Structure formats: structure tokens, C-alpha cells
Amino acid sequence: DQQVKQNSPSLSVQEGRISILNCDYTNSMFDYFLWYKKYPAEGPTFLISISSIKDKNEDGRFTVFLNKSAKHLSLHIVPSQPGDSAVYFCAASGASGGSYIPTFGRGTSLIVHP
Amino acid sequence: KAGVTQTPRYLIKTRGQQVTLSCSPISGHRSVSWYQQTPGQGLQFLFEYFSETQRNKGNFPGRFSGRQFSNSRSEMNVSTLELGDSALYLCASSLGGNLSGNTIYFGEGSWLTVV
Numbered sequence: 001d002q003q004v005k006q007n008s009p010s011l012s013v014q015e016g017r018i019s020i021l022n023c024d025y026t027n028s029m030f031d032y033f034l035w036y037k038k039y040p041a042e043g044p045t046f047l048i049s050i051s052s053i054k055d056k057n058e059d060g061r062f063t064v065f066l067n068k069s070a071k072h073l074s075l076h077i078v079p080s081q082p083g084d085s086a087v088y089f090c091a092a093s094g095a096s097g098g099s100y101i102p103t104f105g106r107g108t109s110l111i112v113h114p
Numbered sequence: 115k116a117g118v119t120q121t122p123r124y125l126i127k128t129r130g131q132q133v134t135l136s137c138s139p140i141s142g143h144r145s146v147s148w149y150q151q152t153p154g155q156g157l158q159f160l161f162e163y164f165s166e167t168q169r170n171k172g173n174f175p176g177r178f179s180g181r182q183f184s185n186s187r188s189e190m191n192v193s194t195l196e197l198g199d200s201a202l203y204l205c206a207s208s209l210g211g212n213l214s215g216n217t218i219y220f221g222e223g224s225w226l227t228v229v
């Protein structure tokens with residue numbers, strides 16, 4: 001039973017355009033959401049996060065939007081660059097034994113074409 | 115500030131053997147969690163340690179175990195290795211407080227191949 005779902009295994013975008021990666025969750029106890037980027041043979045790198053008290057958080061070219069009523073979040077990358085080509089993982093956490101361990105989606109592979 | 119360090123980076127083991135992987139968290143981080151990544155399965159949570167105690171555990175068989183030392187360094191052990199245990203094992207650390215907004219930071223991972 002996947003509590004965090006990334007329904008698009010892959011996404012292809014032209015350089016300079018917007019990349020939109022989507023993520024859905026089912027657990028209403030989740031209150032903190034994170035995005036990680038992973039290159040092959042490396043560990044995931046933390047990108048950006050958002051708390052459930054906000055609906056948008058921006059960091060440079062990366063913006064995360066949260067729609068709590070729809071239990072949906074998205075990561076926007078503008079403009080997309082070839083170096084953004086990687087697997088992007090969405091994660092969500094909330095009170096669980098008091099430790100807030102994130103639950104991850106299966107990832108979306110983003111390819112940005114020059 | 116040094117990141118999360120995992121050793122070894124790559125290893126090959128034979129079915130039936132056991133393996134121990136090591137993780138040094140970011141200085142000041144008291145929580146260490148372990149994840150398994152296999153193709154198409156995303157990041158599967160194994161367990162989390164905080165102050166030398168296992169605080170959370172994922173749905174893995176008892177062959178997978180771990181521990182944490184007083185300096186927050188952690189090890190995970192897999193006994194009686196099976197071919198399906200071949201994966202990237204990732205360690206992550208965080209401050210670990212019981213507060214929302216707990217961001218975890220990953221190491222480079224240990225690639226385990228079981229033959």
C-alpha cells in the first residue's frame with residue numbers, strides 16, 4: 001500500500017522549458033514534504049521541502065506547491081537545464097513514533113534535452 | 115561540515131554469507147536511518163536509530179538488523195544473504211527531534227551485489 005505515489009515513471013522536457021513533477025499522498029497525518037534528486041551511483045540529495053502550513057515554497061529555479069485538500073504536491077523547475085536530468089523522489093513525513101521518518105515515492109526520471 | 119559517510123561503497127558477497135555496512139552521520143545528528151533501493155522499488159525504509167535505540171522499523175525480515183553506537187555511528191547487518199538482497203543501501207542522518215520538519219540527509223550509499 002503506497003502512501004506516496006509518483007505516477008509518472010519518466011518525464012522528458014526541452015531545455016529552457018518548465019518541468020513539472022507530481023506526487024500524491026494518502027496519509028492525512030503527513031505534514032512535511034520533501035523532494036530529493038538522485039544521480040546514478042550517488043545518494044539522493046535534498047532539494048526543497050514544504051510544511052503543511054504553507055502552499056508554496058521557492059528556492060531559485062525550484063518551486064514546490066502543496067494542495068492539502070487534494071493531497072497533491074508538485075515540483076516545478078524553471079527553466080530546466082540538462083544538468084537537472086536525474087531521478088526525483090518525493091517524500092512525506094508526519095507523526096509516527098515521534099520520529100518523522102519520510103516515506104518515499106518510487107521516483108520520476110527526468111530527462112532534459114539540450 | 116562533512117556529510118554522511120558510508121563504507122564500503124561497493125562489495126560483492128556470495129549467497130549465504132553475511133555483510134556489515136557502516137555509516138557515520140553528519141556531526142551533531144543523532145538519528146540514523148537506513149533505506150534499501152532496488153530498481154523500480156524506490157527507497158524502502160529499513161530502520162531508524164536514535165540515541166542507540168531502534169525507534170522505527172520497516173517491513174524487512176529479521177535477517178536485516180542494525181545498531182547505533184554512542185557516537186551516533188551506525189552499522190547494519192544482513193545475514194544469510196539472498197540474491198534479492200542485491201541493492202543500493204542508503205544511510206541518512208538527521209537531527210532527529212520529535213518535530214515536524216525533520217530533513218534527512220543521505221550518504222553516497224553502499225552497492226551490494228550478491229552472487
